[in-house]
Amino acid sequence: MKVKYTLIKKDKNTQGRLGTIKTNYGTFETPMFMPVGTQATVKTLSPEEIKALDAGIILANTYHLCLRPGEDIIAKAGGLHKFMNYNGPILTDSGGFQVFSLANPKDITEEGVTFKSHINGDKLFLSPERAIEIQNKLDSDIAMCFDECPPASADYNYMKASIERTLRWAERCQKAHHNPQQSLFGIVQGGYFEDLRKYSATQTVKMNFDGYSIGGVANDNESKENMYQAIEYSAPYLPKDKIRYLMGVGDPIDIIEGVIRGVDIFDCVIPTRLARHGHAYTKRGKINILNNKYKEDFTPLDECNCYTCQNYTKSYIRHLIVANETFGSRLLSIHNLNFLINITKEIRTAIKEDRLLEYRDNFKELYYGKDKT
């Protein structure tokens, strides 16, 4: 069956939405943050640890999995869920972003994209049909359309031509899609151009996808204001009874601002990448556990109910990261993912009580300190 979104309640003062998503692998509440498991694993975590975080859904990647181990092997294993022993909902990204962000040289034609494998330099080709074929075989719960993800700095004419092509590719994706157990989401692009975002959104919605995502807002080093603006240009044109997914966004404050603008789900590599590099989120801002001041700090990372904070100290985690022990990355990954998922939990409560804006202001005051906002 296709995923089913149910809107439970809207925040009175914002576009914030409380809802549920029903899938073949269970139902979860939204807003929700999706941990990223590019290569069929959320780096350093076991499926049991992911489940313990109350992660409603995780993300895996078409590009990486078709290169290695190959979608046929995963299909032979019985699909992605069985292959990785994860029996919760999984969304697969189409590979569109990776082709543009890390495979080069880029040779983009109407037919698709020719690129070199980052693993061994093999010349490969990804098209809408191919991206869907792979995702059908992976048998994820939600597949994404294969889109072009141009840099936010692209000029108006390039962006316009690009979203037209992404729309044509979206139609091809829909035609190629043959897995009745799998939903397919369309992707809105258009950079920071209001009319292009509106056009991309309305045209994509006309195709009647199972859900919609907003892409292209987390590519460059753009300002947060631009990002929020791009969401505001897109979200109002998306149907109320379908999921809205903001791709690649996961800074704590960006999640809150995204929900305020009507987004339901997010994904981002940043909590796990920061963890591997020794950073931890706390209610009072991001900390670098490598800092000397934590050397003899025998308190937990934060006031927090996660496995890491219940059992380990900053001093110990710092030692592990300094010594390059993988258990350190794991403890920080658990904490950082728990932190973001917990934010979505607090957001849901705030929407129930119509105080999402108040929640945001309180969060910012504590997270950034009183001086900055």
Add this chain to the structure above:
RNA sequence: GCGGUAUUGGUGAAGUGGUUAACACGCCAGAUUGUGGCUCUGGUAUGCAUGAGUUCGAUUCUCAUAUAUCGCC
């Protein structure tokens, strides 16, 4: 005891009679937004064993001392 060689930051070391003493590791700090899993960017010796001398100028040349190391008795 005699003779040789050496002594540069936390570590391993490069180097020159003359502006800011290379590089690496470490250390300190920062970055990271649909993940190429140990990445990227900064900072980090006011001083070249100590003392004296030669010189316009010495970490670089000379002498003494200390320490280390090798060889010989």
